[in-house]
Amino acid sequence: MSETKTTILTLPGTQVMHRTVARVLKALTPPPELTISDWADQNRRLSSEASAEPGRWRTSRAEYQRGIMDAISDASVETVVVMSSAQTGKTETQLCAVGYHIDQDPAPIMVVMPTERDAETWSKDRFTPMARDTPCLREKIADPKSRDGNNKILHKRFAGGHLTIVGANAPSGLASRPIRLLLCDEVDRYPFSAGAEGDPVNLAKKRTVTFWNRKIVLVSTPTNRGASRIETAYEESDQRQFWVPCPDCGESQVLVWGQVKWVKSDRGEHRPETARYECIHCAAKWDDQTRWATVGKGEWRARRPFAEIAGFHLNEIYSPWVRLEAMVKNFLSARAGGDQAMKTFVNTSLGETWVETGDAPDWQRLSGQREDLPAGLVPEKGLFLTAGADVQKDRIEVDVWAWGRGLESWLIDHLVIEGGPADPACWARLSELLGRTWQHASGVPMSIARLAIDTGYETSAVYGWARQVGFAQVAPVKGVEGFNRASPVSGPTFVDATIAGKRLRRGARLWTVAVSTFKAETYRFLRQERPTLEEVTAGAAFPPGTVHLPGWVDSEWLKQLVAEQLVTVKNKRGFAKLEWQKLRERNEALDARVYARAAAWILGADRWSDKQWDDLERQVSPTELGTPAPAVSRPARPARQRRSVRSNYMG
Structure with a gap:
């Protein structure tokens, strides 16, 4: 029986069609x-340009x-x-x-x-x-x-x-x-x-x-x-968390920062090169090689x-790409660098959210921390003065703060100027305050280096006064919500101002302040542990940022300083955000503190080098050649008889 041969003719384009069908079938094939x-x-x-390995x-x-x-x-x-x-x-x-x-x-x-x-x-x-x-x-x-x-x-x-x-x-x-x-x-x-x-x-x-x-x-x-x-x-x-077994006791655990340990020298100096991870169960200490090997045996648990x-x-x-020594160095650097640096460490090294310090300290606790500081006298470590002015309907409240290294601060004076923004005499008395001096402990007279004034109420009147006295010593500020630790103050921007009924384009310079940042910072400083009187007498230093409150402030002022708290709220879209809410109606002391702090930022105190701080210390130190000029202040004005604007508010 003869074989029958079948010839298959390939039409033009058939091979292309077969390849197309093959690709489609491959795309539709279930994944392996x-x-x-x-x-x-x-x-x-x-790849070499995208990986170290x-x-x-x-x-x-x-x-x-x-x-x-x-x-x-x-x-x-x-x-x-x-x-x-x-x-x-x-x-x-x-x-x-x-x-x-x-x-x-x-x-x-x-x-x-x-x-x-x-x-x-x-x-x-x-x-x-x-x-x-x-x-x-x-x-x-x-x-x-x-x-x-x-x-x-x-x-x-x-x-x-x-x-x-x-x-x-x-x-x-x-x-x-x-x-x-x-x-x-x-x-x-x-x-x-x-x-x-x-x-x-x-x-x-x-x-x-x-x-x-x-x-x-x-x-x-x-x-x-x-x-x-x-x-x-x-x-x-x-x-889910990643649990790893201890190579010594075999017990599993989640790795946390609190178990990273290192030693200090006899002089109290940190030695990051000694960093080890300590087992939470048996206290066995793991070096980097042991830790990496242990992580390789871990598992996820929900x-x-x-x-x-x-x-x-x-x-x-x-x-496996990070050594504990490097983490400890980053931590120590962040702790010394303040909130922004510490926030970066918590977020990027620990993978945890940063908790803003927005709980209001107890005013009775602050009352017990008041110090025997004479009214109007700048202490030895105070190196320059700023003021914060809060404008109200019937008055302007002003707090004068002295600042030292590490943003340590002292309340020097509190004034209530009666009359409000509609009263020209009120603005005249505020202008007099700019020329007033406070005596430093060394005997050097000091004036306000920068006064920050709120523009939220009677904006035109504030702009008009600021233009009149000049923007070298006065900073009109506008508070905005939200945190910006990298740059809590921005500006100045030129804004239109209405002066005597006439609108002036770019007539005022306005600074924008992220008030949440400075409120949280103030509360954090107020909650810091302080050395005891005996420790201070023995030479112990106060921690950076310490807020010193004089004994002459009353309970009303203290309550105003802690009149707000930070809470988490949800907007209409259901998205959570942090928001400051009042615990009581009056909060002038807190606002004035925030404005004075913004004035210190505007002057550059957060960015000064040790050499600049050394220069300020020389300016307030008496010398054999005479008394130096006031620290970080405007040139002395011709001596005139000034009326001290003091309110009976503090008794």
């Missing part, structure tokens, strides 16, 4: 049983990353939340998730960065090197030099999906297309609203509603307690039942 960490170990290559990816290098990555590829998990410090590799885990989906489970992907500039940087410096150096991705992402538009900086196409990279400040990018995998990086740095569209995280989440198998990943270092997006998201999750949201929390103690 491969986790993101497995994929990364098999395929990922770290280029070459093959090893999840075991930072074992805690395995649980985070595999949660993203877990079908039972809809949302993954990572609240983490810096130096833990959280960005790399996101890159692995993107690479996995491009290679194994194609889908529409969106990466949201805080700004469009951050989005471009992430694309160029992090994603592009990974796509170039990971072989399985190189063939799936079009050549960036091609002109087909499939590989742009912020939009990249691949078979079965695309990658879009946007900034949270760009509402058009957030609302542009449906997304199955949403990765939001550094969500605590996002603006409160994307234009007029509302919260950028919620706006981006809406892009995922059409996908039954959507995945949302929120990652960030935290910021302030009560105003942190990532903390809120973590609290809604199952709150604190709450799982409900489709997997939450992970990490600090730098877990990181």
Whole structure:
């Protein structure tokens, strides 16, 4: 029986059609049983320009990353939340998730960065090197030099999906297309609203509603307690922590900063090189090598039942790239650098929210801390004077504060100028105050270096008076809510002023003050532990920032100083924020303190070098050649008879 041969004719274009069908079928093929960490170990290559350890990816290098990555590829998990410090590799885990989906489970992907500039940087410096150096991705992402538009900086196409990279400040990018995998990086740095569209995280989440198998990943270092997006998201999750076993006793524990120990020298000097982690159970001390090996044997444990949201929390103690010596040095530097530096350490090293110090101290406690300071006398360590003026309807209240090194401060005088802003005589008496002097303990006369006055009430009258006396010694200020520790005072800006019924363009110089920052700082200073009288007599120094209150202030003034507290409230959109609320109606003493503190900032006290402080000390020290000029003040005016403006308010 003869064989029958069948000839198959290949029509023009048939091979192209077969290849297209093959690609479509491949895109529709269910993903293999491969986790993101497995994929990364098999395929990922770290690039030399994006990693200190280029070459093959090893999840075991930072074992805690395995649980985070595999949660993203877990079908039972809809949302993954990572609240983490810096130096833990959280960005790399996101890159692995993107690479996995491009290679194994194609889908529409969106990466949201805080700004469009951050989005471009992430694309160029992090994603592009990974796509170039990971072989399985190189063939799936079009050549960036091609002109087909499939590989742009912020939009990249691949078979079965695309990658879009946007900034949270760009509402058009957030609302542009449906997304199955949403990765939001550094969500605590996002603006409160994307234009007029509302919260950028919620706006981006809406892009995922059409996908039954959507995945949302929120990652960030935290910021302030009560105003942190990532903390809120973590609290809604199952709150997983990484437990590691002690190599000595075998008991597991969560690694916390309180167990990092180091020794001091006989002179009390810190020795960061001696830092060790101390087991909370058996007090065994782990060096860096032991700690890293121990972390490699750890596991994630949830604190709450799982409900489709997997939450992970990490600090730098877990990181295989951070030594305890470096952490201790950063901590000591932050503690010496004040609130802003300490906030940075808590957020970026411990991965915890910063708690603003907004609880009002008890006024009776302050009453017991009053000191025997003569009214109007500047103590030896007071080196310059500022004043804060609070304008009321029927009076202007002024507090004069002396300031020394470390922002140690003393209340020197309190005055109530009757009449209010509608009374020209009231402004005349305030002008006289600018020329008045207070005697330093050394005998040197000192005048007010800068007076900050509130413009919230009768703004035009304040501008008119400030123009009349000049802006060299007077700073009109406007208080705004919110915290800005890096720069709590901004300006000056030129604003229009109405003088004698005539509007003057750019007629006044206005400083903007983040009052929340200085209120929180004042309360923190007031709550500090102080040395006892015996310790002071023996030579002990007061801590930086100590607020010295004289015995002549009465209970009403003390109650005004602690008249507010910081609370967490939710706005109409349900977003939490911190807000100062009054505990009592009158708070003039607190406001005047904030304005005087702003005046010290404007003068530059927060930024002076030791040499500048030394110069101030020389200015207030008597010399054999005579008495120097007043410290940080205007040149002495011709001597005139001044009427001391004193109120019977203090008795």
